[in-house]
Amino acid sequence: MAAFSLGFFSLLLLLLPLSLLAFLAFIVRPRPVKVPIKNRHVFITGGSSGIGLALAQQAASEGSRVSILARNTSKLEEARDAIRLSTGRDVAIFSADVRNYEAVKKAIEDAGPIDVLVCNQGVFVPQELETQDIEEIKFMIDVNLTGTFHLIKAALPGMKNRSGRGPGSIAIMSSQAGQVGIYGYTAYSASKFGLKGLAEALQQEVIGENIHVSLIFPPDTETPGFAEENKRRPRVTSIIAASSGAMKADEVAKIALNGIKSGNFTVPCNFEGFLLSIATAGLSPQRSFLMAFVEVIAAGVLRVTGLCFQWNWYGSIEKCLEKGNSE
Ligand SMILES: NC(=O)C1=CN([C@@H]2O[C@H](COP(=O)(O)OP(=O)(O)OC[C@H]3O[C@@H](n4cnc5c(N)ncnc54)[C@H](OP(=O)(O)O)[C@@H]3O)[C@@H](O)[C@H]2O)C=CC1
Numbered sequence: 001m002a003a004f005s006l007g008f009f010s011l012l013l014l015l016l017p018l019s020l021l022a023f024l025a026f027i028v029r030p031r032p033v034k035v036p037i038k039n040r041h042v043f044i045t046g047g048s049s050g051i052g053l054a055l056a057q058q059a060a061s062e063g064s065r066v067s068i069l070a071r072n073t074s075k076l077e078e079a080r081d082a083i084r085l086s087t088g089r090d091v092a093i094f095s096a097d098v099r100n101y102e103a104v105k106k107a108i109e110d111a112g113p114i115d116v117l118v119c120n121q122g123v124f125v126p127q128e129l130e131t132q133d134i135e136e137i138k139f140m141i142d143v144n145l146t147g148t149f150h151l152i153k154a155a156l157p158g159m160k161n162r163s164g165r166g167p168g169s170i171a172i173m174s175s176q177a178g179q180v181g182i183y184g185y186t187a188y189s190a191s192k193f194g195l196k197g198l199a200e201a202l203q204q205e206v207i208g209e210n211i212h213v214s215l216i217f218p219p220d221t222e223t224p225g226f227a228e229e230n231k232r233r234p235r236v237t238s239i240i241a242a243s244s245g246a247m248k249a250d251e252v253a254k255i256a257l258n259g260i261k262s263g264n265f266t267v268p269c270n271f272e273g274f275l276l277s278i279a280t281a282g283l284s285p286q287r288s289f290l291m292a293f294v295e296v297i298a299a300g301v302l303r304v305t306g307l308c309f310q311w312n313w314y315g316s317i318e319k320c321l322e323k324g325n326s327e
């Protein structure tokens with residue numbers, strides 16, 4: 001009798017997760033998809049520096065036809081030369097400011113129909129809201145958020161008419177500061193959180209066109225932009241950001257491109273990012289039933305983990321306030 005109920009109990013224990021897995025495999029939407037990039041047009045903004053440049057290099061080496069867009073022409077030319085040197089492939093360069101819709105439209109029309117659009121341009125000037133200039137706040141919102149609206153709106157007509165109509169992709173570069181608000185990043189976090197709403201709604205709107213949205217969440221990444229940021233970042237901001245370590249631009253680009261090719265909606269870049277993406281899954285689409293399973297099972301534990309991080313961060317803030325803040 002005892003053996004029977006033990007056997008029955010273990011069977012039940014096994015059946016519960018298995019039936020949850022089967023249920024999730026049945027319901028996850030949108031369905032998993034692969035987005036090929038070989039011989040396809042990949043258009044990368046901010047492709048002249050840092051993560052964007054690493055992405056352009058990676059995509060070119062995998063046989064994509066790459067276009068890059070940024071403001072500064074000489075940096076674009078330098079990037080083109082560097083990519084030619086390392087991959088033997090030519091990339092097209094476009095100089096435009098993403099804040100200027102007409103300029104963005106013209107560049108995208110000149111570039112021709114896009115298969116994979118990577119909205120990676122971004123600016124980050126950390127400071128406490130109380131002392132930050134309103135112009136700097138607007139600058140971050142305009143480049144990071146409004147600029148991304150401009151790009152997608154300008155690219156969509158061409159993407160809908162792309163040749164072959166194979167799976168297309170719109171990838172958006174967020175940040176871990178777009179998953180959790182961080183001291184010193186009121187404007188930056190707001191611009192990156194905004195991208196999440198944009199991405200979730202957009203995925204529903206473009207699924208009928210076989211276009212798949214990816215939202216990428218890097219931690220601190222060694223780039224020219226990050227070196228500049230570090231010169232003025234409040235000490236607390238650096239302490240909190242250190243909870244997730246730092247990555248190299250090449251590593252982030254590799255993971256980002258794999259996420260895009262796998263059609264993943266949420267693309268974390270390191271282990272902390274993986275935890276963060278489960279903790280902030282909310283109602284984001286999830287194509288993988290295995291990841292959906294992990295999200296369901298781990299939700300409670302990760303809420304506790306997240307609260308422990310907050311406990312630690314508020315401790316750091318308190319200490320820094322005692323010592324007298326920034327720098
Ligand atoms: N580095 C990091 O620690 C992290 C970065 N990210 C995000 O990754 C993205 C890339 O960052 P990173 O590689 O560090 O940045 P960099 O500062 O190294 O490069 C930024 C790129 O964006 C371009 N750009 C900036 N403003 C505009 C504009 N108004 N119009 C068109 N292009 C513009 C720049 O060219 P130009 O100036 O010539 O226009 C450059 O090519 C950003 O969205 C950033 O928020 C996310 C997490 C961490």
Ligand SMILES: CCCCCCCCCCCCCCCC(=O)[C@@H](N)CO
Pocket residue numbers: 124175176177180182218219220221226229240241242243244272273275276279302303305306309
């Ligand atoms: C529940 C489990 C939690 C797991 C750990 C969470 C750690 C969060 C750290 C956030 C770091 C944000 C860095 C932003 C970098 C950036 O975008 C700037 N460099 C500007 O580009």
